[in-house]
Amino acid sequence: MLSAEEIEGFADDGPEPTDTAPRDVVIDARDVELVFETNDGPVHALQDINLQISKGDFVSFIGPSGCGKTTFLRAIAALEQPTGGTLTVNGMSPDEARRSRAYGYVFQAAGLYPWRTIAANVKLPLEIMGFDKAEQDRRAQDVLRLVDLEGFERKYPWQLSGGMQQRASIARALAFDADLLLMDEPFGALDEIVRDHLNEQLLSLWARTEKTIGFVTHSIPEAVYLSTKIVVMSPRPGRITDVIDSPLPRERPLDIRDTPEFLEVAHRVREGLRAGHAYDD
Numbered sequence: 138m139l140s141a142e143e144i145e146g147f148a149d150d151g152p153e154p155t156d157t158a159p160r161d162v163v164i165d166a167r168d169v170e171l172v173f174e175t176n177d178g179p180v181h182a183l184q185d186i187n188l189q190i191s192k193g194d195f196v197s198f199i200g201p202s203g204c205g206k207t208t209f210l211r212a213i214a215a216l217e218q219p220t221g222g223t224l225t226v227n228g229m230s231p232d233e234a235r236r237s238r239a240y241g242y243v244f245q246a247a248g249l250y251p252w253r254t255i256a257a258n259v260k261l262p263l264e265i266m267g268f269d270k271a272e273q274d275r276r277a278q279d280v281l282r283l284v285d286l287e288g289f290e291r292k293y294p295w296q297l298s299g300g301m302q303q304r305a306s307i308a309r310a311l312a313f314d315a316d317l318l319l320m321d322e323p324f325g326a327l328d329e330i331v332r333d334h335l336n337e338q339l340l341s342l343w344a345r346t347e348k349t350i351g352f353v354t355h356s357i358p359e360a361v362y363l364s365t366k367i368v369v370m371s372p373r374p375g376r377i378t379d380v381i382d383s384p385l386p387r388e389r390p391l392d393i394r395d396t397p398e399f400l401e402v403a404h405r406v407r408e409g410l411r412a413g414h415a416y417d418d
């Protein structure tokens with residue numbers, strides 16, 4: 138079950154940006170390094186991570202297991218501390234950004250409390266933050282409408298399909314109206330048809346809300362379909378092997394996946410993944 142620290146993490150007012158980065162840079166990573174000390178020795182989860190994510194970007198992180206995708210997302214959310222380099226979110230330290238509710242975080246498992254209704258799950262972070270009841274109701278209604286779950290407020294998680302539960306968890310992450318949404322393989326456990334549908338819905342939500350999204354995936358088609366920027370990563374040590382700025386238009390019907398432009402980007406991602414493996418040999 139998620140900790141209060143993990144389910145919080147959405148936006149409101151907070152410390153002013155310290156202007157270490159241009160205004161439209163939301164995430165600025167410079168030479169970020171993160172080493173876990175374990176009984177078997179140090180694990181270099183992240184090394185030489187240099188990346189700027191701008192406002193309104195949809196950025197996917199793709200790479201084999203253990204390349205540091207989750208660790209990087211957790212570092213942005215101040216759930217892990219880099220051991221080197223600098224990392225800012227809206228010009229603040231990740232910890233300041235967390236306290237100012239700069240982002241919503243969606244986990245791989247929906248992580249809904251089974252004894253709470255869908256609306257009560259969505260309102261939980263708002264309760265923790267002390268929003269008054271009327272505001273909690275208003276926000277829950279708004280975000281449940283955004284993810285197409287109007288009418289399911291009084292249902293319990295087990296009464297919803299896996300895809301609907303994941304949409305509810307996205308609604309919970311949106312409840313603070315943060316400009317930044319961090320999503321760690323939110324659709325990984327779903328079948329392909331449901332996943333396609335949720336991908337379409339997420340793109341439409343992104344277009345309507347103009348949020349900045351950081352999205353972890355193992356799927357090349359998902360990364361290419363969703364992203365304006367694709368960050369290809371590789372393990373041991375966890376590092377970035379390629380950053381691809383997508384030439385695809387922001388408006389994307391599902392059948393864009395059959396176009397030569399799409400296949401070309403997918404090819405480059407695949408090459409980046411291969412290059413990362415070659416490094417290990």
Ligand SMILES: Nc1ncnc2c1ncn2[C@@H]1O[C@H](COP(=O)(O)OP(=O)(O)OP(=O)(O)O)[C@@H](O)[C@H]1O
Binds near residue numbers: 173174201203207208
């Ligand atoms: N708390 C921790 N303590 C020690 N090692 C860790 C910890 N968290 C992650 N690691 C290690 O850091 C490396 C990066 O892990 P991470 O979970 O970020 O990879 P990932 O790319 O998200 O993998 P996956 O696709 O399997 O989720 C791995 O070698 C992992 O074993």
